[in-house]
Amino acid sequence: MRLPALDWARGYDGATLSSDLLAAAIVTIMLIPQSLAYAMLANLPPEVGLYASILPLVAYAGFGTSRVLAVGPVAVVSLMTASAIGPVVAQGLAGPLVAAAALALISGAMLLAAGLFRLGFLANFLSHPVISGFITASGILIAAGQVKHLLGIQAAGTTLVEILPALLAGAHQANGWTLAIGFGALAFLYAARRWGRPGLAALGLPARLADMLARSAPILAIAGAVLLVRAFDLGARGVALVGAIPQGLPTPALPALSLELLAALAPAAALISVVGFVESVSVGQTLAARRRQRIAPDQELIGLGAANLAAGLGGGYPVTGGFARSVVNDDAGARTPAAGIFTAIGIAGAALFLTPLLADLPQAVLAATIILAVLSLVDLRAIARTHAYSRRDFAAMAATILVTLLVGVEQGISAGVILSLVMQLYRSARPHMAVVGQVPGTEHFRNIDRHRVETCPGILSLRVDESLYFANSRFLEDRIAALVAGDPRIRHVVLMCPSVSDIDASALESLQEINRRLAEAGVKFHLSEVKGPVMDRLGRSDFLRHLSGRVFLSQHEATCALRGDCAQAQKLS
Template sequence: MHRLRRYLPILDWGRRYNRGAFMDDGLAALIVTVMLIPQSLAYAMLAGLPPEMGLYASMLPLVAYAVFGTSTTLSVGPVAVVSLMTASAVAQIADAGSVAYIEAAILLSLMSGGMLLVFGVLRLGFLASFLSHPVIAGFITASGVIIAISQVRHILGIKASGDNLLQLVTSLGGTVADSHLPTLVTGGATLLFLLWVRSGLKPLLLRLGLSDYWAGMLTRTGPVFAVIGTSVAAYYLDLGARGVSLVGHIPAGLPDFTMPVLVHPAWRELLVSALLISIIGFVESVSVGHTLAARRRQRIMPDQELIGLGASNMAAAFSGGYPVTGGFARSIVNFDAGAATPASGILTALGIGLSALFFTPYLAYLPNATLAATIIVAVLSLVDFSILKRTWDYGLSDFVAVAITIFVTLGLGVETGVACGVLASLALHLYKTSRPHMAVVGEVPGTEHYRNVDRHEVITRSDILSLRIDESLYFANASFVESRLYALLDEQPDARHVILMCTAVNEIDLSALEALESINRQLRDRNITLHLSEVKGPVMDVLRHTHFLEELSGKVFMSQHHAVKHVMAVEDEAHQNKPHNWVI
């Protein structure tokens, strides 16, 4: 039963569910539902899909995550970055809005869900660590810029296209003179209103006497007021007849549960895109989940999160949706609204389902410019170019990775950008670990501690080279360690003993072992003894299964201090027993 609860967390929190939790979840679901309806429509438009698909992707995936996910407050559904990646991937297969385009988007969700499920079963959640947070921040920043610029055409009422910043700006520049005034007024007014809501509505509500909680909740539902206001204006002013593009008819009802087209000619072309969407979606979701869980002193399990997100994407595919993940904005609202359990997601799905049944006819007059303004304001919070300065101040390698990700994403598109970000992260990791920090250490006077000779006043001896290696030893750095050791010995010709301090060495692979064996032989040929100190238990377990310890010219010591004192005693004894040539 315990093993089953591990894969079905609902069996754990469900048996403790009570009326109080239901009331908390119900209130949170009501607030999130109100926010999600315009957001889901907007992100579907961003993905180049019919607006109802945004609603479909916000129903069954929430239920699936509630069953399999481990976060109490994470809200799963369409998000800006994944919607942009979906549009970028599927646009290579078919024209936006076509049946083939819709089928490819659904297939992409199915493929992404399948990959995430496999990763979860194989417990590969640790792979997310290979994509550093600065790289993710850089990718999201660049994607936010592309998303915002791509929506300007809807605000201006013109046609423009492009997969990267240069293409978009060039396309917009060529058609900006054809801007449609009624659309510009509608979109511009909505954009200004939403920007004011973000910064000015909450202080106004606080001055009117509302509590901080309700003022914050009403501020987050600002897009709903924009949707209602512009839809009413479009109806009474007949903006559609004046050339303003409207959402139009949205089919009322729940999605059909159908089998996606499995034998699709585009699956090979979508394979890499599905993998990138899976990685980005998982990293974003886990980041949000960890942040919110920490606030309540809870925790999430990354491997199970893979299964939860995989099930959510599979559910989206079987209900006419497209790829989903945990969204930051909606999860924050869910958290602040007091969601107690994942049941809030089920209740939210119920609310969106009721909206799809009874309220979609009222969305027919919703201007596309309103949805574009909603997207622009939402993604502006994602844009954070300060990450460049922070990484520059902290370290060159992180700055290079972030800069590559941002500029490649802006210049070549989202898929190329995230691929380069992953490669840059891995390359920089390999570079840093292939050139580990190695410090010559000496005894801090009056203690048994050993520190870097370049940073501290320490005691050293010319016949002993004490060297601390601050990295695990593996194939990528074995040659560097060997070369560095010989270079230090050339600078210290009187050395008769080398003591490798292995405090930070957590692993020694076969290539590194062969390098140590070579070092041991060459030092022996030069009448230099090799010793090891402070070797960790797991590393010693591995070494004991080899012949290295038998062939080691010196010894292995529990501490650096004991090693140095032993060598000093050996050298002093050797000097005392050495015959003297008396010159008379």
């Protein structure tokens, strides 16, 4: 384990400090309302969102490799947290604060262990269509779940089949003041996001100042809503408020843990770890590419693990790298992770001095903040693109979306991963194979069904486009047997292996069986274009000694060597 902070700390100068301070100021303004809103989304007190935005930023700055990634609460992980701690709290295993902190600690330990053992590659099993589908479904689910706060009604439910009927049943009880504040805040925030920066720039403000003011829109919405509540005593008119928020910072401590609690939270923590890591690495790699920098995925596991451990010890809940705030951090000119440390100081200052001002904040304003943030995650065009390109990936994406919306978030991501793996195994178990012939006038060989090629009647040239292993070796046996049985003129079978990077023990036995059966039928079995490492492994077995044919360097060499034998056989026949 290394400390990437030692790399960027060298040569830290005044220019870098000023850039990091400016970026931190902008991100802090953005992060305060987001932290409060996402804590509410996780069914936790609003101050927990602030706590989750302090120590994790400091921990990631020491162990993470991205210069601009901003970690903290995010919408999808907040939703997954609510889904995970709900049953635990209902069973009486722990209170929500303890359960959330325990979830962060378990996730942090898993990420840290994965980083130490260099298991970052495991995240590759979570395909992009599955992640995209899960984020889209989560965005829809989150937005639907926040509508009750815009209406000022009670509507329980964690899936669409529960949320929508509850909203319809309670819509007639909507509070007019809450509706006005909620939809007013939503319209204001949308206008600020859509037209704020260009509008302010058109008034002659410098680009950096215009951007900073546009990013401050959530703070302005909060301030305006608080003033309205106090001016018209809207709390007495049925507008749901955030209420008193404890002033100060929690003392870092290990929450009360039990084996039963850890066992109940472990599956959800594993899913949160994987989803958080994939999202964080994707954002980090995208932003690093802009600056011609790179991040180390295994070290990122350690950085995120440290951030989540810090969140658990600091009274927070699971965190990861957020796309929106990281982009803002990058655009604002952050040069090093020190910007995250300065942001943490700003959030800590808000927790110490600003929380008394937020007691009269309407929950509808936080709901509007969440809705506007998560709807940007919904990518319906990706569904259409995936359907047009790959029906297999579309099936995994669709299953993820439907199960997430109708059953639950944990079940949705699990269904997508399982279906992706099953379909990948099915595809690799039935690898693409092509009978090939020679392109006239060249030494190239192509699929006879796609190109005009020349073939020799006595030679079957079969190209396999997959490594050979236990799941597809029988398929290869059956394909060769069928082709040979269908053409009595065949005297030679040449298996082209340019795409074969591995042959396991099961596939080796299949090759031996193919060789034996062909020999009994008077057909010689050859290999061509075998990769060096594969050839080395075959050399450690007795397969090559019993091979009825030869191993050729290229398919062209094989064809030239065997064509004469086929011609002589045809004359004799």
